[in-house]
Amino acid sequence: MPSQGHTVELGRDVPLKLDCGVKLGAFTVAYQTYGRLNEQKSNAVLVCHALSGDQYVASTHPLTGKPGWWHILVGPGRPLDPERFFIICANVLGGCMGTTGPASINPETGKPYGLTFPVITIADMVRAQAMLLDHLGVPDLFCVIGGSMGGMQTLQWAAMYPERVYTAIPIACAARHSAQNIAFHEVGRQAIMADPEWRAGEYSLHNTTPRAGLAVARMAAHITYLSEAALRRKFGRKLQNRSAFTYGFDADFEVESYLRHQGITFVERFDANSYLYITRAMDYFDMSADHGALANVFANTKVRFCLVSFTSDWLFTTWEMREIVHALNAAAADVSFVEIETDKGHDAFLLDEPELHATLSGFLNAAAERRGVAPAASP
Amino acid sequence: MNVGAGARTDLTRADVRRPSDIRVDLQMIADMIKPESRVLDIGCGDGQLLRYLVQTRNVVGRGIELSQAGVNASVAQGLSVVQGDADSDLSDYPTQAFDYVVLSQTLQATRNPRRVVSELVRIGRKAIISFPNFGYWKVRWRLLTDGRMPRTGALDYEWHETPNIHLCTILDFVDLCDTLGARVERRISMTSGGRTSLVQRSLHVANLFGEQAVFLVSRQQPQPAR
Known part of the structure; x- marks a missing residue:
């Protein structure tokens, strides 16, 4: 599907302050976009990728030649239709598909960072994405969505930039990384x-x-x-x-x-x-560590949440997702939660699960109508 | 039924069922709810009442449903519904978070109805509770004449497979409200035909002729200190 691959240098004027204390100046973010930002700037969607994912959410991977990792959900006629939404997916900070990471050249030494690269967190990844949105002139997101580590970023977005998030769809993730x-x-x-x-x-x-x-x-x-x-x-x-x-x-x-x-x-x-x-970065993720109870993190949030878990996922269990639901209920937040019956384990979020499709379509359509995002023109 | 322009656009995303086609007891509940209010529907099933309220009353609606199929069907229609249990999940919600909390035909299936009702009037400014009346004359008659657990239209289960583990009569429910210090603001009892007019006046008459009951209850406001 047609897409545009881009890279941008960020942080040259105002460096990115990382959680570890290091200030990262001048770093690159590689990203793909699909569709166009509408006049009201109300249709931007940020897709956050998982640990081994990348920005090629709906386009052929340049190294493997395989279709985009979420082409099932992102594409014409899919729940995230580029005819309706402006979809952005960026390689995370610390990644290796074009965004600055340990394999990148450290401008100060002329050599790859290797282990001199600062340790980054999920919040740092989200801060870098927020800088990318500033660069793209995207004031806020109609939706931020992701599974696994992408779900962690989604939660972090809702916690850190609630005023920039209309809906959040964290899938198969947790508010803190478990000991296991x-x-x-x-x-x-x-x-x-x-x-x-x-x-x-x-x-x-x-x-x-x-x-x-x-x-x-x-x-x-x-x-x-x-x-x-x-x-x-x-x-x-x-x-x-x-x-x-x-x-x-x-x-x-x-x-x-x-x-x-x-x-x-x-x-x-x-x-x-x-x-x-x-x-x-995933290991360090614990949303309630800084804020106390998880419910406090989302107190008075206006973000509309839709959480999805899978019955056979033992990496990020339904129980962990339900903990987030309880916290959101305690915050009187607008939340939907669906557990999908499947034997495919954690990987189910990447696979063709009709119920995931139906859930996302229903939730996104209702939210888009409420926000006045025009539907995709019929072919 | 004539639906407003706002509701009509919403119909495009809902399914073929028109919002006017809802169960008669749900209609009665809906009629108690003021437009634009915040509503939590506990045991919302596939979201029939919530969808109706969102479309015709423009409420801010949330739902809790035990069955995953019901939750998934609701969310796929764009309703905000979570999978959860009236017995265990109500304590999460903040006090007075909703204008109305609805518990329709579910009270008798909860493990601890007393705690559930006290949670309902805590979470909602008003609670709307509907349940089958075990004092209904046909129930009494079946038990008297057959000597077996009665089956009626509203209670159509064999005793060994019924989910209804805490059945009560209208009088019992009024007693529970008294015990909890909850004020009954409205009470409607319905005959099996859905008629309501004849049986309202006396509590004892309602308890005999009402097959189902709908109560509007609120937490007793503490008297201001003098």
């Missing part, structure tokens, strides 16, 4: 750092990458995106192109082969240090 999720992230980071090719984060200076470590990190993480039921349904104990065990450590089982493939392909498109930084 931090534990899985730590496994991934240790896998990367244990790879001798990681070279204390300076692998690019040695023209190498910690491929094995990053692949293992991805494999471990990928298990958490699925569910036991989905693994059983898709793979069971089926063998991979063979009729008997090899009595060795080759990928005898289909599920092993699948995971190895996930690991290997991920290495082709993702930077290992970015993986360290972004998982860290």
